[in-house]
Amino acid sequence: MKNRFLIIICFVFVLVIVLTACSTSEKKDPLSFDSRYLNQQIKISPFDYVNTFTTKGPLRLHLEYNSSNKIVFPNNYGLRIFEETKDDWQEIKEKPTVRIPSGDIILSPEVDITAVDTVGLFPELTNFNKSTKLCIYVIGQMMDNGEAKSVAAYTNVVLYP
Numbered sequence: 001m002k003n004r005f006l007i008i009i010c011f012v013f014v015l016v017i018v019l020t021a022c023s024t025s026e027k028k029d030p031l032s033f034d035s036r037y038l039n040q041q042i043k044i045s046p047f048d049y050v051n052t053f054t055t056k057g058p059l060r061l062h063l064e065y066n067s068s069n070k071i072v073f074p075n076n077y078g079l080r081i082f083e084e085t086k087d088d089w090q091e092i093k094e095k096p097t098v099r100i101p102s103g104d105i106i107l108s109p110e111v112d113i114t115a116v117d118t119v120g121l122f123p124e125l126t127n128f129n130k131s132t133k134l135c136i137y138v139i140g141q142m143m144d145n146g147e148a149k150s151v152a153a154y155t156n157v158v159l160y161p
Contacts (some may be wrong), residue, residue, distance in 0.1 A: 037152065042065060042138065047061065053157070054159060056128050057159075061119040133157070135155075137153070
């Protein structure tokens with residue numbers, strides 16, 4: 001009888017843990033894109049060796065062009081920056097920057113460019129004294145069979161005080 005009681009208690013305990021784990025929802029991505037156009041034609045990642053990953057410093061991202069189609073970005077690479085909060089993602093701005101040249105950025109197989117570009121940014125954080133997780137997107141327009149498609153890439157970065 002005692003063993004049966006212990007088995008029931010253990011079963012209930014395991015059931016509670018499983019139900020609690022299953023009910024914990026992960027945060028949804030801040031933006032949704034067709035998976036055929038997300039992290040496919042372009043990819044971004046932080047430059048580990050040039051970033052300090054501090055809340056007060058700038059970030060430099062490595063942008064890789066991986067397409068045979070022309071992709072056009074606005075002057076700021078269509079940057080969208082999101083800060084992780086307790087419940088979700090909150091969009092934040094980039095500190096004002098002057099980007100030179102002022103025109104669009106075009107990646108194309110017909111243009112003599114490198115397959116790698118650098119995107120610099122300075123997130124406008126509200127609290128420099130706590131670690132902050134960011135989700136950073138670059139968004140451009142790609143011509144695909146005569147139709148403009150939004151293409152994007154994102155990366156997550158943690159900044160420390």
